[in-house]
Amino acid sequence: MKNVYARMAPLCAMLLVLSACGGQNNDAQQGGSAEQTPKAPVKKEPITLSVFGFGTAQDNEFDQRYRKTLEEKFPHITFKYIPQSQGNSLAEMVARGETPDMIRTDIPNLKNNYLDLKLGTDLNELVKKHNYDLSRFNAPFIQEMIEAGRTGALYGLPYPPYFPMVLTYNKSLFDKFGVAYPKDGMSWDEVYELAKKMSRSEGSGVFRGFSANIMAMLRDNPYGYPILDPSAEQLYEPEKWKPLFNNFKRFYELPNNKIEATRPAEINDAFKKGNVAMQANQYSQYLPIPEEIDWDIVSYPSLEDAPKRMVWRGSFYWSIAATSKHKDEAFQVMMAMVSDEVQLADAKKGMLPTVANKSIREAFGKDRADLQKKNMKALFYYQDWAPYSPKRKAGLADVPTVVQQDSMAQTFHDVASNKVDLNTGLRQLDEKLKQELAKDKSK
Structure with missing residues (x-):
């Protein structure tokens, strides 16, 4: 973890310098008008991201938890959700040359159902590129994933529940x-x-x-x-x-x-x-x-x-396939999927958050009348x-x-x-x- 933050420090410093040096436009420096013609938004090329996730018992979970938020945030991305089913395991998809871009992983199956399939993508460089704060998660989830990978690589971001x-x-x-x-x-x-x-x-x-x-x-x-x-x-x-x-x-x-x-x-x-x-x-x-x-x-x-x-x-994790041609976009999507906004909504529905944010934890079960009658404080007793x-x-x-x-x-x-x-x-x-x-x- 310290190595990740250490690598992030030079990038943050560089951004601060650029901000300080480039804060004024040419016209203002020359004494002219500071008005500028608004730049047209950069049109992003449409892409399709395939997401391999929940088992057949939760086939609608991706749609219920994520699709609306993701489609609003990333209108240029078409999301193709692929549930695991008979004849459609991750190994079978890889063998057919249909490897998805994003994959749901976990610690017990990390070796046999991700790394052994040669799909491992170290997220550390993307964390650095996007200045992403890993400390927002409960520390054991990040630490265990790094240790499970055995090389110092970070192979996934944890999402609710644990x-x-x-x-x-x-x-x-x-x-x-x-x-x-x-x-x-x-x-x-x-x-x-x-x-x-x-x-x-x-x-x-x-x-x-x-x-x-x-x-x-x-x-x-x-x-x-x-x-x-x-x-x-x-x-x-x-x-x-x-x-x-x-x-x-x-x-x-x-x-x-x-x-x-x-x-x-x-x-x-x-x-x-x-x-x-x-x-x-x-x-x-x-x-x-x-x-x-x-x-x-x-x-x-x-x-x-x-x-x-x-x-x-521990929780499940969102990971990226080494074969994906859209790793940067996939990481941005993952950041949205584990955001405070999404985790707050999850917590209210009774899913234990993977972030350390106390207010999100305190919202656990707020939308569940059935859980209001239960001794849910037992989950946080220790x-x-x-x-x-x-x-x-x-x-x-x-x-x-x-x-x-x-x-x-x-x-x-x-x-x-x-x-x-x-x-x-x-x-x-x-x-x-x-x-x-x-x-x-x-x-």
């Missing part, structure tokens, strides 16, 4: 069994005691006390542990992972709280059935809860020996951000984050399902990571 971890609970079930609701600032031990009370059978029904998105909980842990060691070809310090595994595993050892048969069922379906009292997961508008469930949230539970910090998954996990050192073989996180989540699921013991599961995870590293080396 995804903090929270504990969601079913108020109706707590009312049914006469148990007090969870509250902000709870520890995992306190949540475990609640889960014991809420895991029960009644008549022909089984009521689970707890479910979780273990993949997110392990990847986005409060210690900032990486899954793959940053500098060695192995799982990062298995002994450090054991307490985390055991903390979560105990919930699935409770009577009537057996983990679902598959990871998607546990993460995506369990809480929606209406018979699960609590779920630890990311807060996201992309994970809607059925209207018939009377839910609320509290802050994510803390571990006794871990700092009390917000545990989070003042400090948990560290993101350190990335692999430059020059070393690497494994896409998405592969790392899925491999670890499957390991936990196998352990919680009693298919393997913890030591065996971690050993198998270590072997899996080494196999993936070997694949990367063979490319």
